[in-house]
Every structure is written in C-alpha cells, then in structure tokens.
Amino acid sequence: xxxxxxxxxxxxxxxxxxxxxxxxxxxxxxxxxxxxxxxxxxxxxxxxxxxxxxxxxxxxxxxxxxxxxxxxxxxxxxxxxxxxxxxxxxxxxxxxxxxxx
Numbered sequence: 001x002x003x004x005x006x007x008x009x010x011x012x013x014x015x016x017x018x019x020x021x022x023x024x025x026x027x028x029x030x031x032x033x034x035x036x037x038x039x040x041x042x043x044x045x046x047x048x049x050x051x052x053x054x055x056x057x058x059x060x061x062x063x064x065x066x067x068x069x070x071x072x073x074x075x076x077x078x079x080x081x082x083x084x085x086x087x088x089x090x091x092x093x094x095x096x097x098x099x100x101x
Contacts, residue, residue: 004098021053
C-alpha cells in the first residue's frame, strides 16, 4: 500500500528549472521544479541507469544527463519511445514536502 513520506522542507526543493535527488522510503527520487510545479519521478533512467536528478529540464521534460533520453515530467513517458519511469504524487503541507511511494 502506498503512503506519503516526508522528503524535505520547502526550502530544500530545487529552484525552478532544476532537479535534485531525494530519498523516500529508501527509494531514490528525482524531484524536479517545472515552472513552479514540483514533480517526483524515479531517479534512474531505464536506458542505462543515468541519474535523472542530474539532468536538465527543458519544456516540461527532464533530459537524462548520460544519453539525453527525454521524459515528460508529468507522466514519466519518454518523448521518442515506449519507455517510462514511475511518477509519484507530491503534497506540500505547510513547510513540509511529501511524496506518495
């Protein structure tokens, strides 16, 4: 069963257009700030395991830093293929940020 897990305070979130790695329940996540909307995705690219949290955000997508695979930050789907990464619900309550894993 999924539950919300605290990952950080609001002040620790990445700035708009950036991503950072956080852990929720031992699972590494890519937390991306896409034009002020916080998105949570699996941090591992299915291609070769690249850390998505070290990638760039372009037009609502996150680009893997290793081989430029591009994922829609809202759905986790690749732009040019059939692969995807898991996405997770994010909740901000007061100064605390939670992800449902």
